[in-house]
Amino acid sequence: MVEFNQGYFTKTMLATIKTSFKANKELPSVQLQSFISKNAYNSLQKEISKLKFKNEYVVLHHRYARAELPVKLQKEFVSKELVSFISSITGKKIKKLSAIQLQSTSYQIIDDRNLEKPGFDIIFDLSSDWDDSFGGSIVYVDGSGEYTKIPSQANSLLIVERKKGVQKFIQYVNHHAQKKKRVFLIATI
Amino acid sequence: MTNPRIDEWVDSYYFDSNVQKKLRKEFETQKPFPYLQLKNFLQPEIAVALLNALAEEEFTEKESDLFKLMQTSDFVSTQNELIAEFRAVLASKEFAKLMYAITGITTKAGEIDCNGSMYQDSDFLLPHDDQLEGRKIAYMYYLSTMKPKDGGPLALFSSQNKKPVKVVKQLYPEFNSFTFFKVLPISFHEVQEVVAQKQRISINGWFHG
Numbered sequence: 001m002v003e004f005n006q007g008y009f010t011k012t013m014l015a016t017i018k019t020s021f022k023a024n025k026e027l028p029s030v031q032l033q034s035f036i037s038k039n040a041y042n043s044l045q046k047e048i049s050k051l052k053f054k055n056e057y058v059v060l061h062h063r064y065a066r067a068e069l070p071v072k073l074q075k076e077f078v079s080k081e082l083v084s085f086i087s088s089i090t091g092k093k094i095k096k097l098s099a100i101q102l103q104s105t106s107y108q109i110i111d112d113r114n115l116e117k118p119g120f121d122i123i124f125d126l127s128s129d130w131d132d133s134f135g136g137s138i139v140y141v142d143g144s145g146e147y148t149k150i151p152s153q154a155n156s157l158l159i160v161e162r163k164k165g166v167q168k169f170i171q172y173v174n175h176h177a178q179k180k181k182r183v184f185l186i187a188t189i
Numbered sequence: 190m191t192n193p194r195i196d197e198w199v200d201s202y203y204f205d206s207n208v209q210k211k212l213r214k215e216f217e218t219q220k221p222f223p224y225l226q227l228k229n230f231l232q233p234e235i236a237v238a239l240l241n242a243l244a245e246e247e248f249t250e251k252e253s254d255l256f257k258l259m260q261t262s263d264f265v266s267t268q269n270e271l272i273a274e275f276r277a278v279l280a281s282k283e284f285a286k287l288m289y290a291i292t293g294i295t296t297k298a299g300e301i302d303c304n305g306s307m308y309q310d311s312d313f314l315l316p317h318d319d320q321l322e323g324r325k326i327a328y329m330y331y332l333s334t335m336k337p338k339d340g341g342p343l344a345l346f347s348s349q350n351k352k353p354v355k356v357v358k359q360l361y362p363e364f365n366s367f368t369f370f371k372v373l374p375i376s377f378h379e380v381q382e383v384v385a386q387k388q389r390i391s392i393n394g395w396f397h398g
Contacts, residue, residue, distance in 0.1 A: 059316045059346060059353040059377065105382070109254040109315055135311075139254070169254035174311035175340075175384045 002044065002076045003037040009081070014088060021089055021159065027140055027148055028161040030089070035124065035157040047073050048126055048183055053101045062108040062170070065101040069185070077124075077185070086187075089159055090120045094187040097124070102136045102182040108170035110141070116167055121160040122187035127152040134177035142166050152182060193274050195283045198231055209290040216292050216371075221347045221357050224370035225291065228363060230330065235271075236365040240332045242271045243305050243390065256314040258380075261305035264392075275392065276303045279328075288326065288396060294371060295398055296325050302394035308341055309388055314380035316346060316353055319372050325398040327376070328369040331362035332390040340384035343368065346377035353377035362389055369396075 007013060021030045036044065053065035069077065074096055087093050123138065130136065130152045138158075140148045143165035150158060162168065173182070202208060216225045231239070246269065248259035261267075264276045278284055282298040289295055300323070308314075319327050335341040343360040346353035351374055359381070360368055370376055372395065383389050 059355075107254075107315055141254075171254075172257070172313055172315060172382070174313075175382060176311060 002079065002082075003040040004081060004085075005032075005034055005036060008032055008035070009085060014085070018089055021161075026142055026146070026163070027166060028163075029140075029148075029150075030159050031150065031153060032157045032159075033153060034155055036155060038155075041126075041155045044073075044077075045126060045128070048099060051099055053099070060109070061111045061114070062106075064106040064108070064170070065103075067099045067101070069097055069099060078187075086122055086159065090122075090161065090189075092120055092189045094122055094189055096188050097185040098188065099183055099185050102170065102173050103180070104134075104173050104175050104177045106136065106170070107172040108168075110167045110169050116162060118162050118164050118166070120189055121158065121162065121168065122189070123158040123160075124185040125153050125156045125158065126183040126185065128154045129180060130154075130182045131176075134180065134182075135171040135173040136177070136182045137171045138168060139171060140166055140168050193278050193281065195278050195281060195287065198235055198275070198278050199284075199287070200229055200232065203227065203230070203287065203291075206290075209287075212291045213293060221345050222371060222373055222376050223292070224345065224358075224360070224368065226360055226363070227367040229365055230367035231365055233365065236332065238271055239275060239392070240390070242269045243332060243392070245269060246272065246305055248305065248307050254315075255317060256312075256380075258312045258314065259307040259309065263394075264303045264305070272392075276301070279303060279394075279396075285396070288369075292326065292369075292371065294325050294396075296396040297398050300397035302397075303392065304394060306391050306393055307388050308380060308383045310383055310386050312389075313382040316377055316379040318353075318374065318377050319395070320374060320376075321395075323397040324372045324395040326369050326396040327372055327393075328367065328396065329362070329391045329393040330367050331364060332392065333362060333388055334364045335362045335383070335387065335389055337361065338385065339387045339389075340382050341387075341389040342381050344379050344381050345370070346379075348375040348377060351375055362391065 051067035
């Protein structure tokens with residue numbers, strides 16, 4: 001079982017998170033630190049390191065590697081507890097998580113011919129030993145060109161609502177990353 | 190400003206009609222789409238003077254999902270006489286004639302974009318096609334030389350069903366070279382990341398038609 005930080009699951013805290021999430025009218029979002037226990041995080045990292053990532057290169061959209069989580073890990077992470085927690089904030093049920101791995105030359109750009117529809121992004125960050133100066137940050141941009149860069153934060157859960165006109169991209173990862181890799185799990189709703 | 194004489198700027202080699210014929214054939218048969226790299230393009234002393242003049246221009250950092258680089262405003266408003274004159278050369282009827290002789294593409298004299306760009310360590314421009322109404326030819330006049338160890342090549346993509354597939358050509362900037370390509374729905378290209386403590390400097394833009 002993935003041991004979630006129970007501090008976030010109390011009624012009072014959940015109410016606080018909901019308020020915080022809705023506070024930013026343009027980009028409702030919340031980033032919850034230390035979302036799972038330290039032991040669970042370390043175990044999860046071990047499991048992730050065993051995944052076989054497959055490179056994806058869609059020139060006008062993205063370049064990174066992706067892996068699907070093994071069924072056991074999927075069930076453990078996407079538990080009733082987590083589904084219910086996220087649903088209470090977003091009103092949506094997550095179905096599964098995929099792992100995205102960034103390394104030098106990775107990117108995701110906004111494809112004007114294939115824009116993302118409004119929706120929610122649920123991202124669990126596993127970026128230990130990552131410096132944001134390497135790039136790889138997730139950035140949201142609204143119709144007026146306002147940018148919101150989400151800093152990488154190991155063991156954090158990010159919930160973002162993309163309203164109409166909001167798009168996201170992943171900053172190009174530069175050569176200073178060398179052999180380092182950034183991994184996060186992204187939910188399908 | 191009086192119209193500058195382009196033969197006082199561009200190397201005389203490029204006015205030879207046989208050279209122009211050869212270049213045109215080369216341009217039209219290039220893969221993955223028509224492009225050329227003309228070396229030693231301007232009179233050498235002008236190239237050096239342009240580089241010095243460019244150092245006085247104001248560059249602003251530009252960053253988006255697609256790029257990270259330093260850029261000047263369009264030189265239509267530059268106070269620097271030499272840079273203004275270079276822009277006037279590029280925008281002249283004579284230059285449009287020269288470009289026609291080499292590419293077979295008709296452009297409208299006076300209708301150009303022209304600014305300075307500088308890519309430094311970790312700067313880049315991700316894949317795109319440059320397509321915007323009126324753009325006929327994209328050009329870059331390079332004022333620095335980059336080697337493979339420095340990064341920063343202009344990379345051209347092959348395409349299939351009007352979608353880019355993979356990089357099939359890398360053109361490394363060379364001081365005083367003039368590189369250009371035909372703007373097409375398939376002219377997918379990128380500037381690959383600069384991976385050295387070096388500045389990749391150009392005056393670049395588009396010829397419209």
